[in-house]
Amino acid sequence: MSETGIATALxxxxxxxxxxxxxxxxxRAAKERRLVAPRCADCTAFRLPPTPFCPHCQSASVEWVELSGRATVYTYTVVQGFPGLADITLVPVVxxxxxxxGARLVTNVVGAAPGDVRIGTELTVDFHPISDGWLLPVFRIADPPLGGE
Structure with missing residues (x-):
């Protein structure tokens, strides 16, 4: 486990x-720090990962919808160590x-202790630099609402 035990990205x-x-x-949207999802222009079903045809109606018509960046943990795991990076802590999530x-995204939680991630945890999107100038959507635990518990 890393010294701080804080989840990071590769x-x-x-x-x-x-x-x-x-x-x-x-x-392209991620590179602009925007999270988008494809929605079928015919039956309005969302689909992630993006595919050339709608899995519901087989239409090739698609529209890209900008999302708020909010998400909820559906499932997760904790990975302590990675080949060549023994001290890294990763928290892959769906x-x-x-x-x-209906759409789900496979990503990572960053900047949190793994023990703070649970099914149902509310998250907000952030973007992590990766090769060739691209940005990878990752998520952080959402701040608690003001005036909350």
Whole structure:
């Protein structure tokens, strides 16, 4: 486990992406620090990861919807150590996106103690630099509401 025990993302040089016409809008938006999801222009179903055809109605029509950046942990795991990085702590998560019903995103929680992440934890998006100038959407635990418990 890392000295601080705080979840982080992999170093930028270890993360590479490839794009295609179906995924390019997602990555371009991330580069602008925006989180987007594809929605079928015919049946309005959201789909992540982006695909060329809607899995519900097989339409190729898509519109890209900007999301608020809020998410909730659907499931997660804690990874202590990574090949060549024995002291790293990763918290990979699958998140539900309230602005994109039915869509889930595989990502990482960063900047939190692993013990603070639970199913149902509310998160907000952040962006982590990766190879070739791209930004990777990652999530941080949301601040508690003002006046809350």
């Amino acid at each position: 170093p930028a040089e270890l993360v590479r992406i490839t794009t295609d016409p179906s995924t390019e809008p997602f990555w 998140v539900d996106l309230p602005d994109a019903p």
